[in-house]
Amino acid sequence: MTLAPYVAILGRGQGRARSLTMPEAQAAMEVILSGRAEPEAIGALLMLLRMKGETAEEIAGLTRAAREALPPLQGQGSVECVAIDWPSYAAGRTRGQPWFLAAAKLVSQAGFPVLLHGWNSHQMAAASPRAALGDLGIAQAAWGEAPAILARDRIVYVPLETMQPRLMDLLRLRDVLGLRSCINTVLRMLNPAGAPVSLQGVFHPSYRELQRDAALLLGQPALRVLKGGGGEFEHHPAKDITLHGLSDGAPWEGSTGAPVSGHRRLSETGATLAEVWHGARADPFAEAIVTSTAALALAATGLADAAPLARDLWHRRHQANAA
Structure with missing residues (x-):
């Protein structure tokens, strides 16, 4: 899996580009945090989001993937x-x-x-x-x-x-x-x-x-x-x-x-x-x-x-x- 589909969604050009859905944003962040994404694609995705202006769905999807990538908090249930x-x-x-x-x-x-x-x-x-x-x-x-x-x-x-x-x-x-x-x-x-x-x-x-x-x-x-x-x-x-x-x-x-x-x-x-x-x-x-x-x-x-x-x-x- 690469970031290319998500970069394409954001960068297709005037009249064709759109925002990411929450599941798409989550999937994109999962690719990034997996270490499989090319650095050029990461930079492109982040800057396209900035130029467009992030939506709540995009921020929520990115955040959900970031949370799921955190190491387990050992002992959390006992404190x-x-x-x-x-x-x-x-x-x-x-x-x-x-x-x-x-x-x-x-x-x-x-x-x-x-x-x-x-x-x-x-x-x-x-x-x-x-x-x-x-x-x-x-x-x-x-x-x-x-x-x-x-x-x-x-x-x-x-x-x-x-x-x-x-x-x-x-x-x-x-x-x-x-x-x-x-x-x-x-x-x-x-x-x-x-x-x-x-x-x-x-x-x-x-x-x-x-x-x-x-x-x-x-x-x-x-x-x-x-x-x-x-x-x-x-x-x-x-x-x-x-x-x-x-x-x-x-x-x-x-x-x-x-x-x-x-x-x-x-x-x-x-x-x-x-x-x-x-x-x-x-x-x-x-x-x-x-x-x-x-x-x-x-x-x-x-x-x-x-x-x-x-x-x-x-x-x-x-x-x-x-x-």
């Missing part, structure tokens, strides 16, 4: 299940501190196991998510180690390259092609542990509906998609932003609210994540980023009064295993 899937795949070259990690930590302390997974092109920078994990006591683990750490800590970060190296290779084609591809969207949709709640950040607002509609096709129960800081699921607390997603498996739309006033950028907090988390430096705006983001995540699980709970969790953040 507390993952409640929240929290992907982190933004380039984030202009963003500041990764405050969303502190929000994820608070959510885990509320009793909701969180699976963070990702890769960031700025990962060597001081403000990268991976560099900040240790400041919050979040373990970084290979895919096979994740269940044990989730059972212990209720939160873990899994690097993409340890979870599925072939997907990492596809993501890195951006360096070859000079453009992002639908792989960035697929990775946000991946939800490798099948968590009932998925939180996804986007940089471009048009992707909110695309990812919602693809998740609907995949049968995702609950989803929140936010145009967040640097493309991550991270709320600007002075902005009332429209959320798109799913609730009980049906399309849902809401707003974030704006708990603080002001016009500061997320990158203008002035303090580091470690300083604020450990109380070495007070920064009310940074705290509002964390607690408002955590509140959105908690609300996605169906909890009422998520905002006061998030603030209470912040004040009790150093109490181990806060309930």
Whole structure:
């Protein structure tokens, strides 16, 4: 099997080309991940999809094949299940501190196991998510180690390259092609542990509906998609932003609210994540980023009064295993 039939569908020319169906997109990704596809055909397929604009059916089919190619998560059935899937795949070259990690930590302390997974092109920078994990006591683990750490800590970060190296290779084609591809969207949709709640950040607002509609096709129960800081699921607390997603498996739309006033950028907090988390430096705006983001995540699980709970969790953040 080759990618030629799928490239032909997308590239036949004006009036003849069409989008892939969900089964066709799934079959194309299966060929890619099998290692049988020619690199030229992979590049052609990804760029044709980009030029045309991906459909929900295409994203859903690609995502389904990517999920099925993941190694089995050994021991998953014997540990507390993952409640929240929290992907982190933004380039984030202009963003500041990764405050969303502190929000994820608070959510885990509320009793909701969180699976963070990702890769960031700025990962060597001081403000990268991976560099900040240790400041919050979040373990970084290979895919096979994740269940044990989730059972212990209720939160873990899994690097993409340890979870599925072939997907990492596809993501890195951006360096070859000079453009992002639908792989960035697929990775946000991946939800490798099948968590009932998925939180996804986007940089471009048009992707909110695309990812919602693809998740609907995949049968995702609950989803929140936010145009967040640097493309991550991270709320600007002075902005009332429209959320798109799913609730009980049906399309849902809401707003974030704006708990603080002001016009500061997320990158203008002035303090580091470690300083604020450990109380070495007070920064009310940074705290509002964390607690408002955590509140959105908690609300996605169906909890009422998520905002006061998030603030209470912040004040009790150093109490181990806060309930």
